[in-house]
Amino acid sequence: MAISDTNATLRHGESRARRRGLAILGFLLTVATTFLGLLAVTFFIGRVVPIDPALAIVGDRAPAHVVERVRLELGLHLPLYQQFWIYLKQALSGDFGTSVLTTNPVLTDIKRVFPATIELATVGTIIGAVLGVPLGVLAAVKRGSIIDQIVRVIGLVGYSVPIFWLGLLALLLFYAKLNWVAYPGRVDIVYEYSFTPVTGFFILDAAMQRQWDVLWDLFRHIILPGSLLGYFSLAYISRMTRSFMLNELSQEYIVAARAKGLSEARIIWFHALRNAAVPLVTVIALSYAGLLEGSVLTETIFAWPGLGLYITNSLQNADMNAVLGGTVVIGSVFVGINLLSDLLYRTLDPRTRSR
């Protein structure tokens, strides 16, 4: 038996390297086609938008001949496929053009606004995961109990409430009435010029520069939108945690662990959760990706100068370069996070590691 065992591993070993090579190739192909698709779809949407891009550049009141000249400059008279080809070439060399709205290169803009979105999404995900996972575990362990019902209702309400509406009401309560939190925005204008962002992640910057008052102000700004997003990811995470935990708790190895005489706490928090963690990582990563790309409405409500707001603004101003660039960035982040969660999955699950 031992012999046949090693034989099998040997045979598998031969093809493993090749299969890994194929997997990487496949992944690269996925990324490439996804990018191409993203670029194509956004580009054509951009061209169909019934807004004259030239108008966006010269403004509402420009005389006709000025508009016409800009149209020529933009190459809008060329056939669509040529325009796309030009755009593709530029995009592939990392040049998404200049945003007409901000007059900066799109990449510069994105470098500035994206950290804000990441910061917000990260806070949201942390809140969601730190609260959601234990709640989900609790609900699974006490299935059918009142706790389970409460967690379920919390989750369902989270799925059901319009975020922009909740955000409005929260602002009304916590800012207008109670004045506990700061005005929508990322940081108070007072600090805008007294502290220098380095990484673009203000919280990190402020902490590193030991600007505690700035940090406090940042906290007062992020807490409301962060909690709001956190609530939404909590709803999702707790739900999924519950279902994964239920699945794990019904497995035979849990019975075996009990047969070993382990305590319930260890069985739940160590054995079951450790196994549930494997798919949970993907869920959390997905929810993180969702927050990164889906915080358009939150950013609108809370005047959060992030990518969502940037894209929405650009869209409304026919700033197609910015829209395209932003979309491609979000798309690549999505693909990247998927890849990352895949890798994490692999490290967490020994079964996928050596296969």
Added chain:
Amino acid sequence: MTTALSVRDMTVVYNGFAALDRVSVDVSHGESFGIVGESGSGKSTLLRAVTGLTCFQEGSLTVDGRSYDGRKRDTSFYRTVQMVFQDPYGSLHPRQTVDRLLLEPLVIHGFDEVDRRIARALDEVGLGSGFRFRYSHQLSGGQRQRVAVARALIVEPKILLLDEPTSALDASIQAEILNLLEQARRDRHLTFIMVSHDLGVISHMCERVAVMKAGEVVETVPVEALERREFSQDYTRRLLTASEGFRRD
């Protein structure tokens, strides 16, 4: 005697792993042919390759005088060859009633008098009409396996492939299914190819047996030879010893 089914040098490779390695088997008309071997030795793979559920990369297959390639089977093939699977819980569609399950092959092959045929098929496998409109979850394992047999027989095939048809069942129910299969074979002059890891079952049901190990047929012997312990492979003896129960030495 004519050959009902002939497999020559059949090779099946999964991701570089040879699940079947140049396997040759000949089964004549009316014969009951057994295949034994340990888990993973390629028994199921052989049957699946014959039925076209898995493609074989090399070798040839002849059924009833017609040869088939690794990939394609036409409808008439499935009127000649049918199969019963190992797991009675997995081989019935979970959302279909017995009636619907039996109707499907009749519709596909364009049979008439479907109602009568279904009723008769159920009778034949010892399930009354009371079972006709049940869902598979309303059936016990033995009943399910009967439905599976009825489904295989309803298109009146000549060759029946049986992939461990009783290994998921209790011994008492196994006997009922084995009897049922034997009865059907006798009534319809069927050719059986039966896979099992239980030598007792094989020796009860079959006339010849092939012993498989790691994707290869190590030997093919008449069942009587097994009983008389006349075989050449050590591996076969180990199987035989093990199937006699535990022995303290």
Added chain:
Amino acid sequence: MSIAETPPRPYSREWLLSDRPSSRRQARLGRAYVIWRRFSENRLALLGLLILLALLFVAAFADVLAPHNPLQGDLRNARLLPPGADGYILGTDDQGRDILSRLIHGSRLTLLVVVLVAVIAAPVGLIVGTVSGYAGGWVDAVLMRITDIFLAFPKLVLALALVAALGPGIENAILAIAVTSWPPYARIARAETMTFRNSEFISAVRLMGASPSRIVLRHVMPLCLSSLIVRVTLDMAGIILTAAGLGFLGLGAQPPLPEWGAMIASGRRFILDQWWVAAMPGFAILIVSLGFNLLGDGLRDALDPKEAGQ
């Protein structure tokens, strides 16, 4: 198991629960009854169903139920009245229109959005997913690439872009939401198809000689259907929220249509002094999408006993 001597009266409980049904109809009804029983044990799910029935009722009889004209207001005399004033139960908006009447009529729009999106996106997702999952190979690769591209898009941004391209309006909003919501269905259907694809009961159907299209249509799709229904029901809430979000950003239904999201958007301006203008439609959205969620949750438990752990 005792064999009932006298067959139970048709349509009675026993008849429905009989484990030896005597006709196709009885079997089907029996199955439905079992699901219904499982479903109806869940109080919250019943509540969800109730909410949706109420929504249907309100939408159907909006003309009768609405106390005022939802489109014609009295700008001069009835602008921004608080709830209860002058017979305006939920108050009036900035055009002097009755909020309650607008909510009642808005239920139609909500239903329209939800139904149309479901009707467009779910079948597309189901077909793409099952075909891709069952066919495998390059068909799978191509279809999944397309799905991936749509998945990689930020959903709301894609919807925004589409609406911007097609022009605002409820039809375009529906189309945009549909375009963005089919990929997850395709993914689910594909994943499920893949688990079935190699299962023995599908192998058995193949051994019957069934053609791939028959297998996909008659055997695989029905299996994916229940989880799809659950998912679609649960997604309804998301669809409502996305539609409302589009409305909120001014890209959904045009005025004066009483779309709830757009109502929030216009009420937002008065949130400080006339909170009800924005709050009421928000409650309506919350209640309806909660209804869908509760229903979907209940359906999930009822259709998939494993998920509920029963």
Added chain:
Amino acid sequence: ATPADTLVQGWAFDDIITLDPAEAFEISTAEVTANTYNKLVGLDLNDTSKVVGELADSWTVSDDGLTYTFKLKPGLTFASGNPITAEDVAFSFERAVKLDKSPAFLLTQFGLTGDNVTEKAKAADESTFVLTVDKPYAPSFVLNVLTSTVASVVDKKLVMENAQPVTPSEDYKYDSDFGNAFLKTGYAGSGPFKLREWRANEVVVLERNDNYFGEKAPLARVIYRHMKESAGQRLALENGDIDVARNLEPGDIQAISDKEGLDTTSAPKGTIYYFSLNQKNENLAKPEVVEAFKYLVDYDAIGETLIKGIGTIHQTFLPAGQLGASNDTPYSLNVEKAKELLAKAGLADGFSVTMDVRNTQPVTGIAENVQQTLAQAGIKLEIIPGDGKQTLTKYRARQHDIYIGQWGSDYFDPNSNAETFTYNADNSDEGTNKTLAWRNAWDPQDLTEKTQAALLEKDSDKRAAIYEELQKEVLERGPFVIIFQQTEVAGYSDKLKNYKLGPSFDTNFLHSVSKE
């Protein structure tokens, strides 16, 4: 709370796309450049029919009305420390004309071209600037135009240091961008404040110009925070997070003026709100229908609710305050009369028509209300919402049925509005002068010539009379339903001293504002 030396204003400035005075033509930009740049002349805030010198100490007009000679004040400096000379003035004219961006027509209408500008607008000496125009225009017209942003004086030295080379082409014959790229977000002016930063849709930051030649501003810093919503601005103002709220809506104005510690101020602005009927639509082209629409607006109710405090009902195309402006308001809601008129036009059963509406208040609210009143006369109005660029794209292509929007005077002279509402020399789709009359495919016949004539009328009274006549004509038969004139309102904390709004968008000055 905001720092004592910093003024923070909440303001919706999403229209800013550039801060280069030679390129900027947006309302919000006008306020920023007005506070950071100087022009030769500016409006007299106390009497808007007059202009006063900013950089110019004095000026003369030659007898033939073609040559304007400006004498600069002594000791002027830019924020950079460079002295302001007539050379800088000439350069500013030159680059505006040569760049030929949106507002360049304001100068080129005087006959300046890229080829002749160095001759026609030149420095006679260090402190004398001479401008030669092609026709004997009314001097009030010429001077009013020169108060607009495009005539701002930029620091030639600084600009040319930052200019980027350009390969000349068919469309653009010069080898330099005259610092356009730099000035989009950069600064080279002389105003009481200098521009520190502009981040689109986020913030505009001004800082005190310590090299200012006039009296130094008390405030060290002015921050405009982009805030779209009135409610948000009010909230921030009430919580002390901003000092001034600039885009308030009626309800919020009321609330703020009622609130202890807060105040409001307002000033009428040269912007009028109207909707216009595309004459390409055969229903809308009927004169009775045009008249009927004017009776189908509930001016009074709108005035009391939707635009209360932010506008006054106004039905003529010249905003109050401009030369010759008429305050006639002959129309009011009269459904019966409208129905009669429609019947006369053969449309007793009404008809369907669309209206392109941009997603901003109060336009949307008014559109919705008009929708309701039109419905009373059987006209089914479908509102097509869109953002500004979208509706405008359609409007400029003459593809709308009805367009609702606003028109702000390009410069503080009646010609600006008169030209756009009554001038249409070529009503074909190829017409080059895309005035509002053209956009609505309205042929104003003899009004076009009258508008031209008014431009050359030196006598102010006579000039005013022509404009009054034009307004009357448009009021009667123009396809424009003019509803109100905007009043700009600001709510502010009463810690502020001397906070005032000017009569036009480029006169909201901050140099005298201080804070307790």
Added chain:
Amino acid sequence: MTPLLNVKNLQVSFPTRAGLVKAVRGVSFELGRERLGIVGESGSGKSQTGRAIMGLTAPQAVISADRLTFADEDLLRLSLKERRRLRGRRMAMVLQDPKYSLNPVMTIGRQIVETLQTHEDVGRSEAKARVLAMLEAVQINDPERVFTLYPHEVSGGMGQRAMIAMMLICGPELLIADEPTSALDVTVQIEVLGILDKLVAERGMGLIFISHDLRLVSTFCDRVLVMYAGRVVEELSSANLHAAKHPYTQGLLNCLPQIGEHRHPLPVLERKPEWAL
């Protein structure tokens, strides 16, 4: 000497939607330091009997017994915590399929060490040494390597050995083996049983061996309980198997096809309703 395990009138029932399901209905037996087999068809309550003894029944189940003692402990009286202390240390259970009953994300070594450290206060290196010794005792050739492997990396037979090692590491007095080899190949099955047999003999444990394979049980155990529908219908010593009286037991014995035997058709069981009474 008191018997190791004394079960009298054990009842296990599950409240379900369809009413109370009585899985075990009055099972009584005594166990010394011997090998007791429990056989019966699927659903006859074999596993539930074993689990009830271990205290591993699902929480919603209702368990009652006139007497349920293990050595000197009254299992019915013990608190959850005390029962937990018994489990793994003094009584242990091996489950059917190693594929599912080992935690897939922990190495085999760690899982065994965990059992040891739960019950005994041992240092890391000592624990490891003992685990390695245990692995060797279950005839694993290369314990050092297997120690670091994950469950999916070993074959079924190897996994089941590890499972046995895990359950025996604390030297329990009672081992319940619930179909420990039915997932394995026949040849491997015999090997594993051999190991189990040896360990039981060496350590003097009591063993309850649950299986549906009467032939296997009769060759492996000293005594056999035959269960049907939650009841013990017959108790036999292995030697007297052929003298079984109950028709169910006889049926079970007869219906197996044997090599070299020709009974066509095979005798089948005719279930009588009164058996279930």
